[in-house]
Each structure stands twice: as structure tokens, then as C-alpha cells.
Amino acid sequence: MTGGSLSKDLSTPDGSAVEFGRSADGMPLARVGDLVFAMVSARDGQHFLASAWRVSRPLEHLNRDDFYSHHGSVEDEAAFRVRMIEQAEHCRELHALARQTAGVSCSTPWGPSQGATIYVDGIVSHTTASHGGFELSAARNAAAHPLLRIDDGFYEEDAAWAIVALTFPQLFTRYERKIADRTVRDSWPEAWEAIHDRRLAPGASHEKDGREFQRQHAEDWIVIAALRSDHHAGMTEVIATIGGARDARAEERRFLVRSDDYMAGRFGFVIDETKHAAYNGPSSFATWRGRAG
Structure with missing residues (x-):
């Protein structure tokens, strides 16, 4: 499942107005409370x-070496500024919610609790050495929608936390509610549609779009591995299977694709046999070297 992890949310103290500026090496920066954020350039015109x-x-004295935590991609400077204003609003709302931290000695599905945040009585978020998530009392868990409810009341932090936010929106910030809504759409689209009594449009759910992609390309060759060819300049050598199957029994074929044309996309690169030549020559894949055909 693809969703937004609660553990990736960023929190800073209340009263966090945004101070925008630029670093000594020209990066857009924003100070929000105790955190300074940077929009860092990556390859192919991307930013994170x-x-x-x-x-x-x-801010003008900082440079790339001062920044270490990575928080995902950001489209451009305008999107960066919007995200930082949203971050400041999130921090102010978080302070107003007055969640309580506590030491709780208990077991969870992810190991012994090493720390807990109490949202209200019966709703506790645990951290452990390896993972974390919410624990709901039986009474609180009964409020979750039947299509999303987890019987034991434990909701892991990668995606299932969003079910708690959907059930108790008053306990979460606007930013958290937005991420939770996207996570439920991406992970449990049918449940989202049933709860909201409307269908999700194409592009609104990663899970639903992925299923449609698989339906449309069930009989096509889809790339499962790719690398720049050592034997053909400007070409990418790929390995593909029917429907993108990653099964040891699946037939594999190699193709050459112009590197300028190759982009994996959200769900995989589909081979167009009228454009992409089947390839049986020397391979750049270590697993194919010495294999016939």
C-alpha cells in the first residue's frame, strides 16, 4: 500500500511564523520554529x-552541508513556500491540541512501547525500537468505520494511522487530516468511496490507478529491471515480463529503449514492440551474462 506515514510529519514549537531566505549557495530556505528547511536540487531538475x-x-550563512534530514520531493519554489506556510499552520494547531507525552509500559504488535503520546483517553500513539502506531481502546475502536476497522485496535504508523485521523478528525491538524485523506484514498479506495458516497476520479488513488494500469496492460511486456547499456551508446537495456510479473517462472525478455525515452512512470514502463527492439546481444546485466538469448 502507498500512503503517508505519520512518523514523517514535521513538528516545531508554537508561534512559528515563517522566515524565508536563501542560503550562501543559493538554496531557498525557510525557518519555522527550531527547524530550518531547504529546497535542495537533485538530478533531472528535481528538488527535495x-x-x-x-x-x-x-539563513544567508547556511549551506548544503547544514541539512541532513530528507522529507520527500517538492515541485518548485512556489510549492516550497506553500508547504512552509502549511507547516507553520500545522505547528500552531499542534500546540493547541496539547497532546501529552508519557512513558507507558506495554507490549504492541511492533515491540515494547518506548514512548507514548496520549491524544485523549483511549487513543495512544506508541513508538518502539522498530516501528509504531496507534492503540485504540475497545470503545474508541468501535467508532471506526467497519470497512476500515482493525479488530485488535492497533493501527500502524505507515498507513493505518490515517484510519484513526479519519475517525477522530478533531484530534488532528488540518495538515494531518489532508495527509490522512490522501492515505486512505491511496490505500483503501473502495472504503473511501463508500464512506464519501462518490467515486474517485482517475489520478486520485494510487491503489485504484495501479489496478487499472494492470488491467489495461495485463498482456503487455512491462519492464522489471533497467540499466544504461554498456554496449549501445544512448540506449537502456531492460528486462520485461508479461504484466510486469516478478515470478521466477515468468518468461523474461530483453529490449533496447532509447535512454531519452525511458521513464519508469508510476507503475512501470510498457514496451511498445513497434518501437522497442527485442535484444539478444551482450548484456549489461550480471545475471544475464553468459546466458543464451
């Missing part, structure tokens, strides 16, 4: 969000 904690120096 990085942060540094408790950096008190002026």
Missing part, C-alpha cells in the same frame, strides 16, 4: 525538502 534542527545562524 531537507531540514536542520536548532540552527540559529542567519
Whole structure:
């Protein structure tokens, strides 16, 4: 399942107005409370969000080496500014919710609890050495929609946490509610449609779009591995199977695709046999070297 992890949310103290600026090496920066965020350039014109904690120096004195935490991609500087304003609003709302941290000695499906945040009586978020998530009392768990309810009342932090936010929206910030809605759409689209009594449009759910992609391309060759060819300049050598199957018994074929044309996409690259040549020559894949055909 693809969803937004609660553990990836960023929190800073209340009263966090945004201070925008640029680093010594030209990166867009924003200070929100104790965190400074940077829009860092990556390959192929992409950008990602990085942060540094408790950096008190002026923004114009900072550089790339000051930033270490990675928080996903960001489209451009306009999107960066919107995200930072949203972050400041999230922090103010988080402070107003007054969640309580506590030491709780108990077992969870992810191991012994090493720390807990109490949202209200009967709703506790646990952290453990390896993972974490919510524990709901029987009474609180009964409020979850039957299509999403987890019987034991434990909701892991990668995706299932969003079910708790959907059930108790008053306990979460606007930003958290937005991420939760997207997570439920991406992970449990049929449940989302039943709860909201409307269908999700194409592009609104990763899970639903993935199923449609598989339906449309069930008989097509879909790439499961790719690398730049050592034997043909400007070409990418790919291995493909029917429907993108990753089964040891699935037939595999190799193709050459122009590197400028190759982009994996959300669910995989579909071979067009009228454009992409089947290839049986020397391979750049170690697993294919010495194999015939």
C-alpha cells in the first residue's frame, strides 16, 4: 500500500511564523520554529525538502552541508513556500491540541512501547525500537468505520494511522487530516468511496490507478529491471515480463529503449514492440551474462 506515514510529519514549537531566505549557495530556505528547511536540487531538475534542527545562524550563512534530514520531493519554489506556510499552520494547531507525552509500559504488535503520546483517553500513539502506531481502546475502536476497522485496535504508523485521523478528525491538524485523506484514498479506495458516497476520479488513488494500469496492460511486456547499456551508446537495456510479473517462472525478455525515452512512470514502463527492439546481444546485466538469448 502507498500512503503517508505519520512518523514523517514535521513538528516545531508554537508561534512559528515563517522566515524565508536563501542560503550562501543559493538554496531557498525557510525557518519555522527550531527547524530550518531547504529546497535542495537533485538530478533531472528535481528538488527535495531537507531540514536542520536548532540552527540559529542567519539563513544567508547556511549551506548544503547544514541539512541532513530528507522529507520527500517538492515541485518548485512556489510549492516550497506553500508547504512552509502549511507547516507553520500545522505547528500552531499542534500546540493547541496539547497532546501529552508519557512513558507507558506495554507490549504492541511492533515491540515494547518506548514512548507514548496520549491524544485523549483511549487513543495512544506508541513508538518502539522498530516501528509504531496507534492503540485504540475497545470503545474508541468501535467508532471506526467497519470497512476500515482493525479488530485488535492497533493501527500502524505507515498507513493505518490515517484510519484513526479519519475517525477522530478533531484530534488532528488540518495538515494531518489532508495527509490522512490522501492515505486512505491511496490505500483503501473502495472504503473511501463508500464512506464519501462518490467515486474517485482517475489520478486520485494510487491503489485504484495501479489496478487499472494492470488491467489495461495485463498482456503487455512491462519492464522489471533497467540499466544504461554498456554496449549501445544512448540506449537502456531492460528486462520485461508479461504484466510486469516478478515470478521466477515468468518468461523474461530483453529490449533496447532509447535512454531519452525511458521513464519508469508510476507503475512501470510498457514496451511498445513497434518501437522497442527485442535484444539478444551482450548484456549489461550480471545475471544475464553468459546466458543464451
